[in-house]
Amino acid sequence: MHVRAAALARRMSEIDPRAVDTVFALVITGLMLTWAATDHSGPWRRPDTVAVTLTCLANLPIALRTRAPFTVLGVCSVATICHHALGYQADLNNTSTLLALYTVAARRPPRVALAGTVITMATWGWASFLAASGLEVLNGAQSVLIVTAAWAFGTRTRRLAERNGQLAELTARLRLEQEERARRAVSEERVRIARELHDVVAHHMSVISVQAGLARYVFGSDPGTARAALSTVADTSHEALEEMRRLLALLRVDPGTDGNGGDNGVYDPTPGLAQLGQLVERVRVAGVPVDVEVTGSVRRLNPGIELCAYRVVQESLTNVIKHAFPARAKVRLNYGGDELVVTVTDDGSPSPTAAGGGGHGLLGMRERVRLYRGTVLAGPLPGGGFEVTATLPLSSPNDERGDG
Incomplete structure (x- = not known):
């Protein structure tokens, strides 16, 4: 059931709103013409070509309400007032002005919405004045309530759209800030790795230099010491290469994987105080x-x-x-x-x-x-x-x- 509802909502969201407005304008125009043709109560003039034309002018522009809402409201209101002023049924053609007012309040600034409210209030007030004798006050109060509700709904929709726009802008700004923080973190990590490489190279190369010099000095007179020095050079260089490989690998793949989901074997634990004894021993061997x-x-x-x-x-x-x-x-x-x-x-x-x-x-x-x-x-x-x-x-x- 929920899947069907979601699919229906998705299909409805794909429909062009202008097509919906066009269908709605045709439907409401047809209803108004049918109402005028079937309702013969009251002292109103019977519908004729003028009444049909004014009814069409009062309702069909709704199809364009999202493109020019204030213009549509003006056309609908003028056609409705002319329709009522010529003695045709005053209950007809008022709904379109409410929808037009809602659109103006939802899509235009408050001052424009206020002008539209005044126009709509005048249209509905005119219809209330022409209502059956003795119901003018009740119809007038009802008109004020209905027009105010249409303006309020439209205003709330506009404010919600503005808040959504602000949230979208804030989201985009936050995304840019996160990307900038990520780039900054990468730069800081590269600086850290460069510092690590400096420490590795400086320490190990110092040991290698001293031991190589010692081996050269005693190569002929003390082969055992020379061999021990060369062994230290080999071990130290191997350790330096392993540590540099571990650091440089950080620049190529994500930690802990080889890019295919497996362990690449180069991420040994970072040095700590537990390895201090090994460091001290290397320095002792260096003399x-x-x-x-x-x-x-x-x-x-x-x-x-x-x-x-x-x-x-x-x-x-x-x-x-x-x-x-x-x-x-x-x-x-x-x-x-x-x-x-x-x-x-x-x-x-x-x-x-x-x-x-x-x-x-x-x-x-x-x-x-x-x-x-x-x-x-x-x-x-x-x-x-x-x-x-x-x-x-x-x-x-x-x-x-x-x-x-």
């Missing part, structure tokens, strides 16, 4: 002794916070290899109640670039920490060496486990 100290209540954090802390340590240790080698480094993690403090210190002699806090590494580190409303302090220590301290605000443990 920089690293001590790790963890204080506070160790717990699982938001993946984004963990990745940020991991990158701070990675970038700081990379800077030690590049700018302070040989040196000894120390990594301290302090899990507080509402913040995580990451500190990396070394006892080497930093280059002017590192001492001044410049370079893309520290800039990227500050930008990354700022995304999580944190702060970074970096600078030389009074007794020698360099220190980087990043403070990352934490949510409640429940929020952290639920994020990401």
